Amino acid sequence: MDYFLSEEQEMIRDLCRQIAEERIKPVRAELDEKEEFPTELMKALAQADLFGIIIPEEYGGLGGGCLENVIAVEELSRACLGVSTTYAASFLGAYPVILFGNEEQKQKYLTQIASGEQLAAFALTESASGSDAGSIQTRAEKKGDEYIINGSKQWITNGGEAGIYSVVAITDPNKGARGATAFIVEDGDPGFGYGKKETKLGIRASATRELIFNDCRIPADRVLGREGMGFVVAMRTFDQSRPGVGAQAVGVAQGALDEAAAFARVRKQFDKPIITFQAVAHMLANMAIQVEAARALVYAVARFIDSGAKDTSKVSAMAKVFPTDMAMQVTTDAVQILGGHGYMREYPVEKMMRDAKILQIYEGTNQIQRNVIGQELNKEYGRKK
Amino acid sequence: MKIIVCVKQVPDTANVKLDPETHTLKREGVASIINPFDLFALEAGLRLREQAGGELQVLSMGPPQAAEVIKQAIEFGADGGLLLADRAFAGADTWATTAALAAGVKALGGADVVICGKQAVDGDTAQVGPGLAMRLGIPQVAFVKGFREVDGQSLVVERQMDDGFDVVKLPLPGLITVVREVGEPRPPSLKGKMRAKKYQVPVKGAADMGLDAAQVGLAGSYTQVVEVFAPQASGEREMLGGAPAEAGAAVIDRLVQAKVIMVGS
Structure with missing residues (x-):
């Protein structure tokens, strides 16, 4: 289209x-x-x-x-x-x-x-702090014209490969959500190192690694925005980035649809290409409908964000949650259409299905996305009364 | 460092066919591309520019639509180019082509290094690179597979040979022709694509460069293509039986006998 x-x-x-x-x-x-x-x-x-x-x-x-x-x-x-x-x-x-x-x-x-x-990377998640981002423990204390960071960050994409890290840490534990600050940490900063590289179900070409801060010293001018703005930085970042996760979902689902449709045209059973069987054709039709609907949503939200719209949290979350749930379904159906072939590593669809799962989890689980949308709806309909 | 890369627009030979009646190439509907070996020349030039700094110009001779290959080269990162297009250049053999290209190199203000692909996939002569060096009166190394050292005075290169490679020091200005081992061509870049869209390719004819029409094109050529034909399929064939290993060995023996392949010592 x-x-x-x-x-x-x-x-x-x-x-x-x-x-x-x-x-x-x-x-x-x-x-x-x-x-x-x-x-x-x-x-x-x-x-x-x-x-x-x-x-x-x-x-x-x-x-x-x-x-x-x-x-x-x-x-x-x-x-x-x-x-x-x-x-x-x-x-x-x-x-x-x-x-x-x-x-x-x-x-x-x-x-x-x-x-x-x-390469750059973003570090918020910790071993005991996933969806509940407010519970992060990594501390940054100002000493003279430096900050001393202690703690660790978990499952950081590009960890160990990136040279530039945007890191959120607590500067004032008494201030709750207003006690976090975002910093730039560079590869090679004293006291900054890496933990183990994770092995994963999918997206295995990407590096996922722990970041370790052991009396890590950085100059005070590495603060992003102001002290206390850490979660604002994180949330505004996600508002921009979430449609990108939606776009990943549209892409992998399109790739799976391409493979499944091409396969169904050449694979013969009962002397006929399997695409001529309604059961298979309807599956492909549903896949195509879902992919196009998700793409339309992602592009529309991206254009809305680019228009300079102020409050985009709700639609950004929508542009993440719908495409990623769709991608899990479409890649699973692609494996089903390829049948035994689909389950084998010689064909690319099993990888697509393994890869797709992370999209429902990272950059805010789809449950958290629905929380965001629910909270926004509550505000919106509260105002309308 | 000033680098000039020569490129040629050729028919996409993966899809080219001969007209059985006229014995000429059927060009209708066949896409034109940059000669694949020239893409390696361009990649070599871009790497050299990354190492030594300076600028990279692209030079081509061809009909007006060959401006397309210069624009393509700009998509990959070339700084600019020059197209030599003139009816007088038509029908040029490799000798007459080098006359025009040598004038083109001078029109671009000369170069420290001229880089050509080892040969074009349509003519397959591999003569234009060395011929151009001769016309320019500069030394040349053909079949370069890699660079070792670069400075303002010389270039140390690896020259592909049948049984390994030579390390050769080329005083500059000089010319090299490259083979594919020199490095996989990079993808085009977004900034390059945007620049190429707006880029007006400069065009020069024979008279613009002070060339006599008798030196270039068909008039300046010592050779002419009289006929192009596809070899007749003779229909002779021989089936080799036996186990796969034996049959394979028998195939090798036949190919060696027919001097299609040579077995090294």
């Missing part, structure tokens, strides 16, 4: 599709099997300027918005969610700097992210 993209947006889509077909597809199974970080692919994406998409032009980027981001992420995800997670996580780490960084911080960090010279 035509979404009336600008010439520049079509250029991004076509280039990402070309890279996905020529570079990512041929290596995705091996990266998954070996649980290998896609260093070469990240270099290719950097050479193609793709790390600059959402970075303002004055910092070496292309100045695109949420729509440009979702177009790129969707196309890369169509080939491999592990690769697209690595790519998108760099933007997740960059958003706090774009949204809350001061001029010096933007100049120093965004230029490195835009060129692909450094």
Whole structure:
């Protein structure tokens, strides 16, 4: 379907599709099997300027918005969610700097992210603090013109691979949600290190690792925004990034639909291609309906965000939860249509199904997304009385 | 460092067919592409620019629509280019082509390094690179597979040979032709694509570069293509039986006898 993209947006889509077909597809199974970080692919994406998409032009980027981001992420995800997670996580780490960084911080960090010279990462989750983000324990104490950080962050995408980390830590335990602050931590900062690299069900090309802060000392000018704004930084970041997770879902589901439809046309049983059986055709039809509906939602929300709309939490959550639930269903159905073939590693759909599951979990579980939407509805209908 | 990469627009030979009546290439509906070996030349040039700094210009000779390959090169990261397009250039063999390209290199202000693909997939001569070096009066190394050292005075390169490679020091200015081992071409870049869209490709003809029409094109060529034909399928065939290992060995023996392949010592 035509979404009336600008010439520049079509250029991004076509280039990402070309890279996905020529570079990512041929290596995705091996990266998954070996649980290998896609260093070469990240270099290719950097050479193609793709790390600059959402970075303002004055910092070496292309100045695109949420729509440009979702177009790129969707196309890369169509080939491999592990690769697209690595790519998108760099933007997740960059958003706090774009949204809350001061001029010096933007100049120093965004230029490195835009060129692909450094990957970025975002660190909020801890071992005892997932959905209940307010319960994080990592402490940052100001001493002179430095902050001393102690604690650890869990399941951080691009952990150990990124050079730039946006980290949320507690600066005043007595202030509750207003006691958290966001910091930039650099790879190599004294007292900053990495724990074990996780082994995972899916998105195995992406690196997921623990961050360890052991009397980690950083200069005081690494604060993003002001002290106490940590959760505001996190929430505004998620408002921007969640449609990107929706775009990952649209991409992987489209990839699964492509595989299932192509297979159903050539696979013969009872002397006929299985796509001619209504049971299979209806499954494919439902998959196609769901993918297109999710894409329309993601693009519409991205355009709404790019219009400069203020309160986007509800629709951002919608653009995450609907596509990701859809992707789990569509990738599972793709495995079903391929039958025994689908369950085997020679075909790409079992990987897509394994990969899709994380989309319902990360960047806020789909249960938390529904909480956000519910709270917003409560506010909205409260005002209407 | 000033780098000039020569590129040629060729029919996508993966899909090209001969007209059985006229024995000419059926060009209708066949896409034109950058000669694949020239993509390696471009990649080599981009890597050299990354290492040594400077600028990279692209040079091509062809009909006006060959401006497309220069725009494509800009998508990959070239700084600019020049197209040599003139009716007088038509029908050029490799000798006449090098006359035009040498004038093109001079029109671009010369270069420290000229890079060509090892050959074009339509003509397959592999003569234009070395011929151009001769016309320019500069040294050349063909079949380069990698760089070792670069400075303002010289380039140390690895030259692909049948049984390994040579390490050769090339004084600059000089010319190299490259093989695919020089490095996988990068994807085009978004900024390059945006620049290419707006880029007006400069075009020069023979007279613009002070070339006599008798030196270029068909008039300046020593050779002419009289006929192009597809070899007749003879229909002769031989079935080799036996176990796969034996049959395989028998195939090798036949190919060696027919001098299709050579067995190294």
